[in-house]
Amino acid sequence: MGAGAPGSLVGREFVDGRTLVTTDPFAIVVAVVAGAIALAVLAQLLSRRVRIPAPAFFLIAAALGALLLPPVSAHGRLLDERVVSVALAVILFDGGMHIGWRRFRASAWPIVWLGILGTALTAAAVAASAHFIFGLDATASLLLGAALSPTDPAVVFSVLGKTEIGGRSGTILEGESGANDPVGIAIMASLLAASGTGWAAVGSGVLDFVLQLVIGAAVGVVGGLGLRWVLRRLALPNEALASVFAVAAAVFLYGAGAVAHGSGFLAVFVAGIAVGDLRAPYKREITLFSSGLASLAEVVAFAVLGLTVELDYVLRPSVLWTGLGIAALLIFLIRPLFVGLVALPIRLAWGERGFVLWAGLKGAVPILLGLLVVSSGIAGAHELYAIVFVVVLVSVVLQGGLVPVLGRVFRVPMRATPAGAPDASDGADPTAE
Numbered sequence: 001m002g003a004g005a006p007g008s009l010v011g012r013e014f015v016d017g018r019t020l021v022t023t024d025p026f027a028i029v030v031a032v033v034a035g036a037i038a039l040a041v042l043a044q045l046l047s048r049r050v051r052i053p054a055p056a057f058f059l060i061a062a063a064l065g066a067l068l069l070p071p072v073s074a075h076g077r078l079l080d081e082r083v084v085s086v087a088l089a090v091i092l093f094d095g096g097m098h099i100g101w102r103r104f105r106a107s108a109w110p111i112v113w114l115g116i117l118g119t120a121l122t123a124a125a126v127a128a129s130a131h132f133i134f135g136l137d138a139t140a141s142l143l144l145g146a147a148l149s150p151t152d153p154a155v156v157f158s159v160l161g162k163t164e165i166g167g168r169s170g171t172i173l174e175g176e177s178g179a180n181d182p183v184g185i186a187i188m189a190s191l192l193a194a195s196g197t198g199w200a201a202v203g204s205g206v207l208d209f210v211l212q213l214v215i216g217a218a219v220g221v222v223g224g225l226g227l228r229w230v231l232r233r234l235a236l237p238n239e240a241l242a243s244v245f246a247v248a249a250a251v252f253l254y255g256a257g258a259v260a261h262g263s264g265f266l267a268v269f270v271a272g273i274a275v276g277d278l279r280a281p282y283k284r285e286i287t288l289f290s291s292g293l294a295s296l297a298e299v300v301a302f303a304v305l306g307l308t309v310e311l312d313y314v315l316r317p318s319v320l321w322t323g324l325g326i327a328a329l330l331i332f333l334i335r336p337l338f339v340g341l342v343a344l345p346i347r348l349a350w351g352e353r354g355f356v357l358w359a360g361l362k363g364a365v366p367i368l369l370g371l372l373v374v375s376s377g378i379a380g381a382h383e384l385y386a387i388v389f390v391v392v393l394v395s396v397v398l399q400g401g402l403v404p405v406l407g408r409v410f411r412v413p414m415r416a417t418p419a420g421a422p423d424a425s426d427g428a429d430p431t432a433e
Contacts, residue, residue, distance in 0.1 A: 053400035062306025087297035093250035094294035096272020115179030123149035150184030152363025182266035215262025220270025243289035313386035323390025351410035
């Protein structure tokens with residue numbers, strides 16, 4: 001018995017002196033994955049035509065594809081969590097670069113204020129709604145609140161990243177989506193790690209939450225400043241290696257932040273902000289490479305998460321109606337009321353304020369947090385995960401699809417960014433800062 005050449009689409013088996021041509025499973029997997037990525041890129045064209053964000057297509061297609069595959073095992077879920085975490089690190093780094101220090105500095109207080117307090121209030125409001133309106137037990141309600149509390153950078157950057165938005169609303173939305181993901185993840189990690197009951201568990205969770213944010217921010221600042229120095233001062237061989245180095249350094253900071261028991265996601269987001277306005281050799285190439293890689297990471301994140309969804313849970317009436325009900329509360333009551341109250345001290349025109357409150361999109365991060373709940377093995381975890389999926393799908397399709405329309409309604413200036421448009425640092429003197 002023999003085999004075909006490595007990398008070929010066929011293998012050869014010799015049976016009774018005859019040569020039988022057989023299919024190479026690895027080659028099929030490679031072809032299917034590459035074809036899926038190509039179709040996902042083409043889905044961006046369809047997204048523009050039907051005004052529905054592309055992540056919705058990735059998520060639905062992957063969930064339908066999961067019907068043809070065996071259920072994901074515990075080991076498979078762990079692998080999915082890791083893949084999506086790395087994808088989100090790439091997305092957050094690119095998002096931080098898109099914002100840059102100058103834009104962030106002008107809106108730093110609103111971003112931090114909404115990212116921390118707004119996320120915490122959203123988690124509490126969702127948990128209270130799940131418990132008192134939909135009858136979930138206290139533990140399940142808290143976990144659901146934590147999972148649905150953050151907005152999502154993958155969707156927000158996908159929807160807003162191709163447009164230039166006047167005023168501060170775009171910067172606040174992008175910054176909030178990057179800042180509140182580490183907050184939501186820290187809340188979830190604290191809830192899952194808390195041992196015992198009562199105020200001791202609450203205190204342990206709050207301390208862990210604060211430490212994650214402080215350590216993550218510190219790693220991001222130090223690492224971001226170090227990356228700035230390297231990109232400005234060291235003559236890297238060429239633009240391709242400089243681009244790979246920048247993204248690899250960002251993912252390294254994600255890992256370093258997590259190893260230090262901090263928020264790796266916050267570390268990589270802060271590092272992206274630190275180098276966003278940098279004028280350095282090959283900066284334009286680094287920006288374009290990071291943007292392309294982030295787009296691929298978006299496809300990977302939603303496709304991988306969609307494959308973990310079990311539609312038989314999603315289609316159960318109790319799960320479906322609970323998900324639709326919580327989505328409606330989040331979109332039309334919880335975010336406008338609670339995040340709106342938090343946003344009152346922020347100086348914004350009323351149209352910008354309404355736009356910020358509408359465009360708090362859910363996406364990959366809530367689904368990743370739901371996957372962490374499934375991995376925890378608590379009772380009813382699969383139903384909670386299905387509820388999160390329903391809420392995310394409604395948010396991406398309804399909220400994301402109406403962002404351009406409501407931008408006009410709220411009179412927020414929006415215009416498409418030309419493909420390949422240079423950022424603020426392009427064309428600068430490579431040795432200047």
